[in-house]
Amino acid sequence: MSGRIFQNIVLQFKETTDTVIGVIDSEGTVIACTDLPEIGQRWPHLVQPINEAEGACTALEGKTFKALEGWGGQFDFAAFTRGEDALSSTVCSMATVALNTAKSYYEEKHDKTSFVKSILSDNILLSDIYVRAKELHVEAELNRGVFVVRRTDEKADAIPVETVQNIFPDRQTSFVLSMGEDDVVLVQQLGDNVEMSDLEKTAAQIEETLRVNGESTVVVGIGTVATHLRDLAKSYKEAQMAIEVGKVFDTEKYIISYENLGIGRLIYQLPTTLCEMFLQEVFKKNPIDALDKETLFTINKFFENNLILSETARKLFVHRNTLVYRLEKIKKLTGLDLREFDDAIIFKVALMVKKYLASRDNRMI
Incomplete structure (x- = not known):
């Protein structure tokens, strides 16, 4: 000031x-x-x-x-x-x-929260960040975490900023603000030797506090640690992407970190035309839609159990030979033998690509 x-x-x-x-x-x-x-x-x-x-x-x-x-x-x-x-x-x-x-x-x-909001929105020049930070006594070079909190039910009322602010009342180290119609963003000051597990604990604290009747009502996206004020906008976009990618590939998770999105992050950023070409290339014999729900369930269980036949058969409550028969049937339909590591990788990626395309179709409806 x-x-x-x-x-x-x-x-x-x-x-x-x-x-x-x-x-x-x-x-x-x-x-x-x-x-x-x-x-x-x-x-x-x-x-x-x-x-x-x-x-x-x-x-x-x-x-x-x-x-x-x-x-x-x-x-x-x-x-x-x-x-x-x-x-x-x-x-x-x-x-x-x-x-x-x-x-x-x-x-x-000219308050600090408005200043942080301008940075997150990319509505301030880099040179102005330094000037305003000095004027408002906001330290520029500090580790900060960015958390985006969003309702799991898109039709539910928006999260009140005050609700999250009450969890982190110290306004010297925590900025809580509303971004758009759906998101509440927490910018939290961190220590020097911060690890992703520390950010996940903060996200879990938010998610658990906002539960209703023991059920999750929000999903929390976590961006990478911002080491400077100028990095906040980047971390905010990452936290948003974490939620969007999680909605496609990790629907059962309520705390999603950008650093742990894995191959889902790559697929999410691919053009749909390229994804469609990939599916056509992989499934030359029959399209992936030719596989029924029971077959897809078997495939997913096989992946969940690290391609181990005996363990998958036990979880499916079927004889090992029955599982082998099903895998042979999948090989005849698709040309891919899931017992072979390379074919299994291709099939796993193909399933994720199909899931991504389906999510895009739903958004356009």
Whole structure:
């Protein structure tokens, strides 16, 4: 926040009181003062005792301080007056009221959440990111996770931002905002040695909190860790893609990470014409639609059990020879022997491609 805003306020007090009034930032630097030579002075050793006062007036080194309204455990700005008597405390409290009003008005137009939203939406120039980050006291180079939260039922009401904000109340380290009609986005500050498992725990916390009657009501997409503010937009798009790809290939999952999408991510980005050509090339004898539901169920079970005949037969409650007969039948229909590793890979990819094309058709209806 610009010190000019506060300077205009404190100078107005100069006409009504002889008491020196000023403002310091979170690092203890004087950014506004009726006594102009004091601007720029640094009192970092006073930051901790002001924080410990928890918003009350506190007398320190011949001055009275009172933190302005803010979020988290550390103040952004604090007003001060010269003197430690009752009059100094009264003037400091009155100045705080006026300064809080100016701060609130400024933040409505230039708050941190709006700044982060502009980055996520790619509505800000790279050069402006650095300027605004410095002005708003947002550290540029920090590890941050981006989580997109979306209803599993597209017809359900949108998720209230406040619901997710209540899970992560510290607005110094967490930004929760609405993006579009369906998504709530959490941008969470992370530690230095963060792992994907840490992000998945945060996503699980969101998903479990929003469950109703023990059933999942949301899906949470996780982007890759953004190490700089400029990376947030990229991570946001990844989290969105994680949800979209998960809707096609991992319908039973409610926490989906972009890093773990595997081959599904590649297929999802292929042109439909190329996918159709691939299916025609693989299934020259008969189209994949020629396989009935029971045959497809057998194939999926065979894949789930790592192409092990005995284990698959046990899970299907059939004799091993019965399974061999079914696999021979599939070979005659498709020309692919699922007992051969290469053929199994081709068939698995073909099933995923078919699933992807089916999802595209449903979206066009």
